Amino acid sequence: xxxxxxxxxxxxxxxxxxxxxxxxxxxxxxxxxxxxxxxxxxxxxxxxxxxxxxxxxxxxxxxxxxxxxxxxxxxxxxxxxxxxxxxxxxxxxxxxxxxxxxxxxxxxxxxxxxxxxxxxxxxxxxxxxxxxxxxxxxxxxxxxxxxxxxxxxxxxxxxxxxxxxxxxxxxxxxxxxxxxxxxxxxxxxxxxxxxxxxxxxxxxxxxxxxxxxxxxxxxxxxxxxxxxxxxxxxxxxxxxxxxxxxxxxxxxxxxxxxxxxxxxxxxxxxxxxxxxxxxxxxxxxxxxxxxxxxxxxxxxxxxxxxxxxxxxxxxxxxxxxxxxxxxxxxxxxxxxxxxxxxxxxxxxxxxxxxxxxxxxxxxxxxxxxxxxxxxxxxxxxxxxxxxxxxxxxxxxxxxxxxxxxxxxxxxxxxxxxxxxxxxxxxxxxxxxxxxxxxxxxxxxxxxxxxxxxxxxxxxxxxxxxxxxxxxxxxxxxxxx
Ligand SMILES: *[C@@H]1O[C@H](CO)[C@@H](O)[C@H](O)[C@H]1NC(C)=O
Ligand SMILES: *[C@@H]1O[C@H](CO)[C@@H](O)[C@H](O)[C@H]1NC(C)=O
Ligand SMILES: *[C@@H]1O[C@H](CO)[C@@H](O)[C@H](O)[C@H]1NC(C)=O
Ligand SMILES: *[C@@H]1O[C@H](CO)[C@@H](O)[C@H](O)[C@H]1NC(C)=O
Ligand SMILES: *[C@@H]1O[C@H](CO)[C@@H](O)[C@H](O)[C@H]1NC(C)=O
Ligand SMILES: *[C@@H]1O[C@H](CO)[C@@H](O)[C@H](O)[C@H]1NC(C)=O
Ligand SMILES: *[C@@H]1O[C@H](CO)[C@@H](O)[C@H](O)[C@H]1NC(C)=O
Ligand SMILES: *[C@@H]1O[C@H](CO)[C@@H](O)[C@H](O)[C@H]1NC(C)=O
Ligand SMILES: *[C@@H]1O[C@H](CO)[C@@H](O)[C@H](O)[C@H]1NC(C)=O
Ligand SMILES: *[C@@H]1O[C@H](CO)[C@@H](O)[C@H](O)[C@H]1NC(C)=O
Numbered sequence: 517x518x519x520x521x522x523x524x525x526x527x528x529x530x531x532x533x534x535x536x537x538x539x540x541x542x543x544x545x546x547x548x549x550x551x552x553x554x555x556x557x558x559x560x561x562x563x564x565x566x567x568x569x570x571x572x573x574x575x576x577x578x579x580x581x582x583x584x585x586x587x588x589x590x591x592x593x594x595x596x597x598x599x600x601x602x603x604x605x606x607x608x609x610x611x612x613x614x615x616x617x618x619x620x621x622x623x624x625x626x627x628x629x630x631x632x633x634x635x636x637x638x639x640x641x642x643x644x645x646x647x648x649x650x651x652x653x654x655x656x657x658x659x660x661x662x663x664x665x666x667x668x669x670x671x672x673x674x675x676x677x678x679x680x681x682x683x684x685x686x687x688x689x690x691x692x693x694x695x696x697x698x699x700x701x702x703x704x705x706x707x708x709x710x711x712x713x714x715x716x717x718x719x720x721x722x723x724x725x726x727x728x729x730x731x732x733x734x735x736x737x738x739x740x741x742x743x744x745x746x747x748x749x750x751x752x753x754x755x756x757x758x759x760x761x762x763x764x765x766x767x768x769x770x771x772x773x774x775x776x777x778x779x780x781x782x783x784x785x786x787x788x789x790x791x792x793x794x795x796x797x798x799x800x801x802x803x804x805x806x807x808x809x810x811x812x813x814x815x816x817x818x819x820x821x822x823x824x825x826x827x828x829x830x831x832x833x834x835x836x837x838x839x840x841x842x843x844x845x846x847x848x849x850x851x852x853x854x855x856x857x858x859x860x861x862x863x864x865x866x867x868x869x870x871x872x873x874x875x876x877x878x879x880x881x882x883x884x885x886x887x888x889x890x891x892x893x894x895x896x897x898x899x900x901x902x903x904x905x906x907x908x909x910x911x912x913x914x915x916x917x918x919x920x921x922x923x924x925x926x927x928x929x930x931x932x933x934x935x936x937x938x939x940x941x942x943x944x945x946x947x948x949x950x951x952x953x954x955x956x957x958x959x960x961x962x963x964x965x966x967x968x969x970x971x972x973x974x975x976x977x978x979x980x981x982x983x984x985x986x987x988x989x990x991x992x993x994x995x996x
């Protein structure tokens with residue numbers, strides 16, 4: 517009796533398959549997710565309805581604020597094709613200037629090429645075009661919409677009377693309308709702290725001892741100058757008195773109609789440090805996609821019962837690095853693509869910074885290349901398209917409705933996984949003809965890796981500054 521090859525083939529194949537699994541340690545099954553290509557397409561529009569986000573509340577001692585893409589505040593209709601193409605260029609500038617600043621801090625030297633970056637005082641070489649997410653806060657009796665930024669510390673808004681203000685939606689903050697506003701004097705410890713923490717050495721340069729001046733210059737030519745003040749900060753019905761912020765009298769830049777910036781960095785000037793007696797030094801966000809109408813939430817306080825997380829929260833320890841004490845740094849211990857572990861000697865060594873204002877995750881060249889090779893192996897059969905700015909792994913998916921995308925998972929110390937959502941793996945600026953892997957290589961093996969906001973979408977990311985740990989859980993972002 518002869519074996520029928522057709523009926524035996526499945527057995528034979530499953531044997532080969534089993535052998536493959538065993539040979540790979542028994543746990544490496546390729547994982548993919550079906551995904552509709554059109555879901556990557558941006559919902560055009562916006563057209564402003566004013567710039568105040570109405571949703572906020574207090575619950576169980578925490579504050580929940582609605583968060584949206586800042587296109588919500590734009591006075592003009594946004595051309596998404598242009599915006600997204602430009603965004604990658606600005607993202608590159610942002611990361612370059614962050615790397616310069618980090619190199620300078622780590623080496624403790626000023627090289628001539630870096631000196632212009634070192635002048636950037638409070639902001640970490642931030643590029644405003646890459647800061648996407650906004651919330652509305654109360655300052656005194658006025659509501660202000662600000663961009664959130666974990667990469668800087670000082671919160672500031674435009675202030676009347678303005679020497680020069682960019683156009684914003686709604687009225688500019690007016691200290692003289694508020695009985696709770698006070699400007700900070702040069703001899704205050706906060707002013708000395710500002711100078712120490714941020715290198716704002718000119719804060720009190722003139723002989724006029726009155727106000728403590730702040731200066732923030734962003735990498736893209738934007739800046740704010742003004743003086744430090746204190747005011748009641750309120751959100752969701754809670755008020756925190758003596759909140760220190762910058763009252764910006766001379767401001768220029770592409771802030772897109774918002775009032776200013778909320779600094780959520782790690783130094784003691786940041787909003788989260790200043791409110792730590794009320795909220796325990798913990799905040800979290802869920803970054804939505806930038807589609808019109810999509811909302812996420814910023815939660816201030818450590819109240820995990822409010823989250824709509826779909827997986828349990830897992831916390832990983834921050835790496836303590838005194839030279840990078842303003843940044844949130846994690847210990848990356850591995851990356852899987854489609855369930856296959858990428859091999860790289862850098863895992864567990866140094867760190868990776870997590871940032872709300874960098875768009876695309878950056879990895880060291882050797883790691884990026886290994887990851888890219890594995891991705892190309894698994895995401896094969898699609899025509900290759902030209903590179904798009906910093907993204908060099910692109911495909912022409914014209915006419916293709918659905919694709920299977922290999923899953924992407926980053927591992928951190930304490931067995932914590934960040935399973936990147938399908939909307940964070942591919943980047944599609946205009947149509948299916950140029951869809952790119954949404955990760956990029958750093959230019960130098962020794963540069964600092966960064967987890968960008970594109971890969972953080974649809975995750976609850978919890979920053980516990982007090983216990984120096986970061987939590988991750990899957991969540992479909994909405995106002996919770
Ligand atoms: C860096 O440059 C600044 C201004 O040029 C100078 O004040 C400072 O001492 C320099 N720091 C080091 C470590 O060389
Ligand atoms: C500010 O927002 C709060 C909460 O939405 C609202 O109750 C209050 O009336 C607003 N104040 C102003 C001056 O618009
Ligand atoms: C602040 O006061 C000025 C007059 O002093 C008034 O014109 C302006 O509308 C007030 N602004 C707000 C936000 O109340
Ligand atoms: C700062 O200076 C002001 C006026 O010059 C004075 O009233 C105040 O007591 C001083 N504060 C401190 C902490 O020295
Ligand atoms: C702060 O800046 C203002 C405006 O530029 C200036 O008039 C004032 O003297 C500065 N104050 C200090 C203490 O340097
Ligand atoms: C709050 O932050 C300040 C400044 O970083 C720090 O000195 C203080 O100990 C913190 N307080 C609490 C309760 O964590
Ligand atoms: C903030 O930090 C600076 C520098 O680390 C320190 O000198 C200052 O005392 C701190 N201020 C507070 C209020 O903890
Ligand atoms: C925040 O909550 C988490 C989980 O309940 C807990 O592990 C952590 O210690 C809390 N952090 C603070 C600063 O209370
Ligand atoms: C990162 O985590 C690994 C695994 O737990 C550990 O061996 C290593 O020492 C950690 N590295 C740093 C810089 O904390
Ligand atoms: C993408 O593929 C489509 C269909 O195969 C083709 O018509 C188009 O020219 C390609 N576009 C680019 C930019 O290569």
